[in-house]
Amino acid sequence: MPLVTPFFTLRKSFDESAAGAEAEPAAGAELLRRLCAPAGDPLAPPRTLLALAHPDDESVGASSRLTRIEVAALVYATDGAPRDGRIPRDAGCETIADYAAMRRAETLRALAHAGISSERAVFLDYPDQEAAYRLLPLAADLRRWMIATRPEIVLTHPYEGGHPDHDAVAFAVHAAVAALASEAEQPPTIIEFTSYHAHNDAVAFGEFLCAGESPSCTVRLTDDGRALKQRLLACHRSQTHKWNSLPLNEERFRLAPAYDFTRPPHDGPLLYERHGHGVTVDEWCELVSVASEQLARTLQTCVLK
Numbered sequence: 001m002p003l004v005t006p007f008f009t010l011r012k013s014f015d016e017s018a019a020g021a022e023a024e025p026a027a028g029a030e031l032l033r034r035l036c037a038p039a040g041d042p043l044a045p046p047r048t049l050l051a052l053a054h055p056d057d058e059s060v061g062a063s064s065r066l067t068r069i070e071v072a073a074l075v076y077a078t079d080g081a082p083r084d085g086r087i088p089r090d091a092g093c094e095t096i097a098d099y100a101a102m103r104r105a106e107t108l109r110a111l112a113h114a115g116i117s118s119e120r121a122v123f124l125d126y127p128d129q130e131a132a133y134r135l136l137p138l139a140a141d142l143r144r145w146m147i148a149t150r151p152e153i154v155l156t157h158p159y160e161g162g163h164p165d166h167d168a169v170a171f172a173v174h175a176a177v178a179a180l181a182s183e184a185e186q187p188p189t190i191i192e193f194t195s196y197h198a199h200n201d202a203v204a205f206g207e208f209l210c211a212g213e214s215p216s217c218t219v220r221l222t223d224d225g226r227a228l229k230q231r232l233l234a235c236h237r238s239q240t241h242k243w244n245s246l247p248l249n250e251e252r253f254r255l256a257p258a259y260d261f262t263r264p265p266h267d268g269p270l271l272y273e274r275h276g277h278g279v280t281v282d283e284w285c286e287l288v289s290v291a292s293e294q295l296a297r298t299l300q301t302c303v304l305k
């Protein structure tokens, strides 16, 4: 049996006792509707914590929602600066710290374009490509920010093997939500935006790896929405080379499915393995198994506090 099971057993127990076994899907679907409603819709936008792997993920996956939702916080797990130094050097930065500072400034500029105060941005500054080595501290950080800001939803990455930091944030969000549930706290609902993942020998942007796994919605961007997305992406000047295939006409969101993070998200080589970003899939599975085991053993004593 996968070691991750206790998380979701705990969460299911809480949901069934607190809200009724049938209530959660309907409540989740309503939150998804509120998230995806167009500007001017009378549906109240949900209070949202964005849990993001990198400075720029907010613009890539959720630009259309930034001006619609009530932003509780944007929590950036990593500083966006790989420690091998090659990418910072190629970007003309003398040091890794300079590159991280540049990425933070790019993000704050993008948030300003979306009308979001810099005070809403939280930079945890774990090293880029290394979040998988810090799964428990990351989950603890996210739990603290969920308690501090009381979001209705957490908007985050799907688990799909595109980038190990995306997968690490996805795991940490699910772990933090499970921890809250075990403490009889009402946890936020996890909703995902699209990122990117392997598709045969290419890269798929803007679509979920396993479409149809859970309720989803597609937001078609208006002319103004497309212009905003382009402006936000342009703020991330150091990253523009990555987005040639990024669709600008729509964004997709869905309720997070239940994952077994101890197994690879799909057969065949993961995109981050092809690109040599951080961990291998074998390392990932081992790291998640160890973290899950530790959490399952200690969840009731609130190890994440």
Ligand SMILES: [Zn+2]
Residues within 6 Å of the ligand: 053, 054, 057, 163, 166
């Ligand atoms: Zn990213």
